[in-house]
Amino acid sequence: MSTNRLNSPAELAALKQRLEKNRNANKTVVTVCAGTGCMACGCEAVLKTFHEERKKDRLENEVEIKATGCHGFCERGPLVVVHPSGVFYQRVKPADAKLIWEQTVKGGQLVNKLLYRDPQSNEIIKHEKDIPFYKRQMRIIFGKNGFMDPTAINDYILLGGYLALATALTKMTSEQIIGDVKKSGLRGRGGGGFLTGKKWATCRAVKVDPKYVICNADEGDPGAFMDRSLLEGNPHQVIEGMIIGAYAIGSHEGFVYVRNEYPLAVKNLTVAIKAARDYGLLGENILGTGFNFDIVISRGGGAFVCGESTALMASLEGKVGEPRAKYIHTVESGLWDKPSNLNNVETWANVPLIIERGADWFASIGTENSKGTKVFALTGRVNNTGLVEVPMGITLREILYDIGGGAPRGKRFKAVQTGGPSGGMLIVEEAQPKSHGSPVAHGDIRNENEAVNLLDLPVDFDELTRVGSMMGSGGMIVMDEDSCMVDVARYFIHFLTEESCGKCLPCREGLVTMLSVLRKISAGKGTMEDIKYLEELSQVIIDTSLCQLGGSAPNPVLSALRYFRQEFLAHVVDKRCPAGVCKDLVSHAIDNTCNGCHACLKSCPTSAIVGEPKRLHYVIQDKCIQCGACYQICRYNSIKRVKRGEGDKLQERAREQWRPPLKKVTAEVS
Amino acid sequence: MDKVKIKIDGQQMEVDDGTYVLEAAKSISIEIPTLCYYPYMVPYAACRICSVEARSASGWSKIVTACNYPVWNGLEILTNTPRVINARRTNLEMLMASCAPVPVLQHLAEQLGITEPRWGTDKHTCILCGLCVRICDEIVGAHALAFVDRGANRDVSTPFQLDSESCILCGACAKHCPTGYIKMEEIEKRFIVHQEMNLSPNAAITLPFRQAVPNVPQIVRENCIHFKTGGCMVCSKVCPKDCIDYEDSPKSEEVEVGAVVIATGFDSFDPTPMKQYGYGKYPNVISSEEFEVMNNAAGPTGGKIVMENGEEPRAIAILHCIGSRDHDYHKYCSRVCCMYSLKFSHLVKEKTSAEVYQLYIDMRSFGKGYEEFYGRILDEGVNVIRGKAAEVVPSGYRQHEEGHLIVRCEDTLIGKYREIPVDMVILSTALEARRDAKEFGRKFNISTGADGWFIEAHPKLAPVSTTTEGIFLAGACQGAKDIPDAVAQGGAAAAQAMKLMAQGEVMMDAAYAVIDEAFCSGCKMCNDMCPYTAISFDDAKKVSVVNSALCKGCGTCVAACPAGAIMARHFTDEQIYAQIEGILA
Secondary structure: OOOOOOOOHHHHHHHHHHHHHHOOOOOEEEEEEOOHHHHHOOHHHHHHHHHHHHHHOOOOOOEEEEEEOOOOOHHHOOOEEEEOOOEEEOOOOHHHHHHHHHHHHHOOOOOHHHEEEOOOOOOEEOEHHHOHHHHOOOOOOHHHHHHOOOOOHHHHHHOOOOHHHHHHHHHOOHHHHHHHHHHHOOEOOOOOOOEHHHHHHHHHHOOOOOOEEEEEEOOOOOOOOHHHHHHHHOHHHHHHHHHHHHHHHOOOEEEEEEOOOOHHHHHHHHHHHHHHHHOOOOEOOHHHOOOOEEEEEEEOOOOHHHHOHHHHHHHHOOOOOOOOOOOOOOOOOOHHHOOEEEEEHHHHHHHHHHHHHOHHHHHOOEOOOOEOEEEEEEEEOOOOOEEEEEEOOOEHHHHHHHHOOOOHHHOOEEEEEEOHHHOEEEEOOOOOOOOOOOOOOOOOOOOOOOOOOOOOOEOOHHHHHHOOOOOOOOEEEEEEOOOOHHHHHHHHHHHHHHHOOOOOHHHHHHHHHHHHHHHHHHOOOOOHHHHHHHHHHHHHHHHHOOOHHHHOOOHHHHHHHHHOHHHHHHHHHHOOOOOOOOHHHEEEEEOOOOOOOOHHHHHOOOOOEEOOOOOOOEEOOOOOOOOOHHHHHOOOOOEEEEEOOOHHHHOHHHHHHOOOOOOOOOOOOO | OOEEEEEEOOEEEEEEOOOEHHHHHHHOOOOOOOOOOOOOOOOOOOOOOOEEEEEOOOOOEEEEEOOOOEOOOOOEEEOOOHHHHHHHHHHHHHHHHHOOOOHHHHHHHHHHOOOOOOOOOOOOOOOOOOHHHHHHHHHHOOOOOEEEOOHHHOEEEOHHHOOOOOOOOOOHHHHHOOOOOOOOOOOOOOOOOHHHOOOOOOOOEEOOOOOOOOOOOEEOOOOOHHHHHOOOOHHHHHOOOOOOOOOOOOOOOOOOOOOEEEOOOEEEOOOOOOHHHOOOOOOOEEEHHHHHHHHOOOOOOOOOOOOOOOOOOOEEEEEEEEOOOOOOOOOOOOOOHHHHHHHHHHHHHHHOOOEEEEEEOOOOOOOOOHHHHHHHHHHOOOEEEEOOEEEEEEHHHHOOOOOOEEEEEEEOOOOEEEEEEEOEEEEEEOEEEOOOHHHHHHHHOOOEOOOOOEOOOEOOOEOOEOOOOOEEEOHHHOOOOOHHHHHHHHHHHHHHHHHHHHOOOOOOOOOOEEEOOOOOOOOOHHHHHOOOOOEEEEOOOOEEEEOOOOOOOOOHHHHHOOOOOEEEOOOOHHHHHHHHHHHHO
């Protein structure tokens, strides 16, 4: 029995008070983002440097160094925030850490080169809350990450953690808790968007024991990492939510099914569970209320399909992760045929907030049918990539421009893909092209003055479904004019063919058939029949698939056909890829704006580019393998991706001017 | 079970709540096509061919799979709308794109109007219906098969694609595979083993034989899956009269009777000790009983006469008197072998084009039409050689091209030594008494002769009775005989038994023993001594009592009684003394 055990809510409150009293609000705290993203950027070396410097200067008692969870601005990692001033440093290298230590921690000065500089206004912004990326967000869940060491339960308690649990267990009945969750309008954050309160009520009503609560942490969508960061950065909030939920439903056993590819999340969660047990917040007689509940971590085996609830439960039981028909719901008969309530990580994390701050407060955020905030993983061709938490109802325009900072390298936004492989491509092109004079703009041959875009679409469950996509788990992949919608559709279908469990015919065979058709179109061999097939097959696959992997698989294709039909037609009829991506339909060529900097020549892997320095270069069409390296590197936008076979038309002058190098001639003496 | 009202294709019906649509439709004769459905297993819903449209009164509709969709009150099901047909057809076309055009898919394609699958066909024969895996898991319980890999690479296999140790060789997977992807393969690669034949190889439920009485199937425990793994039990689910009882076992009953007819039959002589014929050593040397099994149309080869490698024999030799008329084995003649040997040669001539050789000592064709049959056989071109075969050797000995075996004999009619190359040798083995005949007879107080057969009361005048009253003999247990004779004898024995029972009064010999109760001390010595088990012990009176009906008046008990309490009627001491005095006078 641990001496740390909190035997009552009063003891918990007392602990918080003690921690608050002992905390010196003026003490310098250096927080370093230690989420997986920043780890990949080298934050461990930064942390090590700070620790070394502190040891050297013997300031262990004066300065605290805290490795925290993800701060969200992954584009600019590694991130360091120094408290109490709140100065925000980005792209910190180990050498920079030394500077920060000397100048900021010890000297109280700023290191300007590490501060955030707004790309539009060129202004330096010192504090996190003023940076546009953060200003427009509403970080009710993620906000805590920056102040907490996820492996230190006291940090969480200091921020008010587990108080909601104490309230729920001692001052509320199960019905009241479920009522609150219902009133708040919380909907599942994993993709289904089902009303959480309703799900809990149904599960509670089933008169079968035992009941299970499950946390679905098998985040499989490509490009989605919200759940990962939440589990890495604030596992206690998820745990607290699960305990409250278990109490409301009448369950005593909980499972967190986390994908094995998240080792840091598993580690931090394990530490958190143990710490909670030590404090008597998990296990028997939680906080002395007599309620028993414990959590077991189960790791996945590497299958996307195990994010589907029935496949997840099969995998938890130790069987092959295959879904089953949901005509009988899992809340009635799920894990081991017992009532099981499954919710996503983010859903669970919202629960303590609702209990703590009230259902009305929660319901005041968001739209009529989608309450609260949503964490999106904003990735792709946008300036500020990372995790953004925004209130429901915010428009795509605000996300892409105000938070995302617009398109990099002066390109045009083209589409936003939400909901992962189950979602759709939404068109977000602007009416006024801010193009750089490319002869081939979008594949979309529409009236330039017509603003057919969804930039002003409010982001919420029903709106996204209405326009042919879905919220999904929160992945938001931004694409610009250099992305080909046929290629993207093909990518998602290919992903799904590899992840399909193979049990039901339409998903297993249908997706493979769709993939071969899309590949055909991408290779320039498509016909109008093929587009008809795609639509017909899509409908049958949606109708007859056993689970939602197959049932939503055609969405990318259908939405691409809906909003970018002209692009498909260009591939099929013109045999042209307007975005210049599909290699068989594209020729790379250099136009007359080339200034002969030689950069492309050096990057070409097949030595297909020839040209003298400071003179027009051109691409030998026969040697070019369409790899696109020259396109990526050219800073003058002189490389053009034209229709296959038309490359030389652009390069006539260059070829005329080309003078081959002088051959060495030796005189012959007769 | 609550009942709910639903509508299928416009027909109203009432079914139990929670019934699956497929079963409900079947009960009103609406057929919905399936590929992966099996009525005694949990529905798998993988093939989606059973898709139907479900509609509610409020107007929503969606496509569901009939095999596992539970009905609810007010549900409407449509099985043939264009949307449903299109869903089924497209799914089938996609399946055909990766499978070979096997009959089960062709049949479905015809039903759905597909003449030319849009995406062609491939070579794979497995349609991934999962019937084999699920049967092995759920019904058989051996868990030897499973699905491996994911998505388009999904396949059915054993662990690591090696021969599975869990497989119990029941053949259920092969039986239910709709395309023939799974086949049963002989592990030892011998086509047939004559000595191991029985009339029905691997079936677990069989009629013992066609003429069995009662003519009902029985469970063969060695082949039954339930007794191997505890699973299956499908037979009990199917039987409409609930006749299956797995706990059934042989029971013994006591019946009180007054007459017993013993018809325990004969055993076949086992020719293994006769090493010169190579029975059990060389393949294709078989006994007559084994040939009968092979020849039977309900047998393992379906009546075809084949060698062990499955080919038809080119020449067959039938050797008479194996174990009969033999000083080393049985001196008697088994009476039936000559005729059945001729029958065999007739059957061989009818079914194959083989040469037949009969090696005999005497041709005993004694009965009605038998000699005529022999003549017919000779006309059919059967080679009869008078001379018991001396030896059977494998033909590698002398590099003969025809025949795998060589029969060596002396043809006494032409006085020459012959070596006959044949492919198969049939040994006409002797009939002999049952191995346990002697012991068995002791229970009924009847004895066996030197030749092993039971002894009748009189060979000419009482061939069906024994020396023990009420015990009769019929059939081969009394001596080797053929079917007409056995049937006749059976009738005779039955008549004798009925005569006994119908008499009401039995006339007996007047000479029998009587025990005087006053002198009997209850020592029971006489009880065991009586060879006719005529004396029993009365527990109430504590004296022995003679059953006068059984007593034959042999006098053994009279002499043995220490108290002299037993008197032989009409043969008392006084009567004997008087006779002696009369003679001496």
